[in-house]
Amino acid sequence: MEAINRAFQLSEEGDNVTGSYINKEKIGLKDNEVRVQVKYSSVNYKDALASEKSSRVVKSYPIIPGIDLSGVVTESKHPSFQSGDKVVATGFGLGVSRDGGYQMDAVLPGDWLVSLPKDLSLKEAMVYGTAGFTAALSIEAILEKGIKPEDGKVLVTGATGGVGSLAITMLKEKGFQIVASSGKGDEITYLKELGASEVISREDVLSDKNRMIDKSTYIAAVDPVGGNTLASILSQISYQGVVALSGLAGGTNVDTSVFPFILRGVSLVGIDSVQYPIEKRAYIWKQIETYAKNANLKTLTKEIDLTEIEEVFTKFKTEKVVGRYVVKANE
Structure with missing residues (x-):
């Protein structure tokens, strides 16, 4: 265990799920895992459902939700990634069976990561996200x-x-x-x-x-x-x-x-974005890179920080969401 990781966590209390903002110790890497300094995540309908036990979206609590993230590799035990690489992750077990994007420091399998296309920014990646x-x-x-x-x-x-x-x-x-x-x-x-x-x-x-x-x-x-x-x-x-x-x-x-x-x-x-084969994902992200060049992203994007996630969850549940909410996890 080392250092501190700021995160938003969901915990089970009886039949209810509650959210809290925590400081947790960073964890070490296992073989083929990668540590990512999370720059951005986003809020999706599935993330809001994770805060409802009856939805059965989450396998078990406590968990850090956030089914997508973008960031910079700071440590790697995976042959395809090294420190400094910019990466994006969506789906698989992220934020569902394994701690997700609503934290400053994420550890996840390298096989879940895609290298960020060079003309796509880390923020743009999460405007699109899942x-x-x-x-x-x-x-x-x-x-x-x-x-x-x-x-x-x-x-x-x-x-x-x-x-x-x-x-x-x-x-x-x-x-x-x-x-x-x-x-x-x-x-x-x-x-x-x-x-x-x-x-x-x-x-x-x-x-x-x-x-x-x-x-x-x-x-x-x-x-x-x-x-x-x-x-x-x-x-x-x-x-x-x-x-x-x-x-x-x-x-x-x-x-x-x-x-x-x-x-x-x-x-x-x-259309299944969760288990979509990793070897095909780079192509889809290249298409997104092309779309982002001319898209009016400012019209549909609102940026929040980790402390505002629960408020946005409520908006999703009451059908008051328009466009995309991007979560800034690190400066």
Whole structure:
């Protein structure tokens, strides 16, 4: 044990989970582990769920949450990294089964790390973070189906959230016409500033939701919502279109039929950013580096420090979050 590590920790107290700001001793490295001076993390919906025992997001408490981080290597027992390297980490067990990004000093397996692209700053990396990584995977799923901007409109649900907001900026960079759906009717200006050409309500997406097949409206969709929203989207996707599904904010059950799949050849692609193979991650981060060059990141970013995390958790739980919250862990 050595030195002191400032962190935000969740602990179990009966049926409740409470947060506290602690000073804990730094731990030593095992083989293939890396010590990272954390510069930034971010707040994601999954992080907020970690503070609720009933969510079962966390394997066991106490734990330092934060499912992503960026920082600088200060010590390494992994052959791929050395002191001074700038790195980024998302997913795997970070902030779920192993202490995550809400600390000044993190120790984690080197196999969870990706070298930061040279034209992407440590802060920009966490403006994107897990949400941006998920959005980028969603865009890749659409592009891999051969869908082009001239093929039609792309729907983005949960558009004011992290995945939705960043997906809009990415699709804009690719030249797509974007329809943004949100339950926050007062955020039209925000969504258009990001790149949406049209903004509709979540109720507009759910209209005629009982139809097994509806009018062909969108060639593709990025959906971090799921539930009834997904069922309605599937019925409105055009021939050989695709839906990239990455979330469950709208529920886990989907009441749909086979008709979108067998009459229109619609593809439903599940997006998993947690276990995505490490050998493929560098490519996705290179795509994010490209997206970041022209994106209006200031519009969607708010910076906080470790002491403000619980307040932001509350905003997530009450659906008051717009854009991205970046956590500054170190100067």
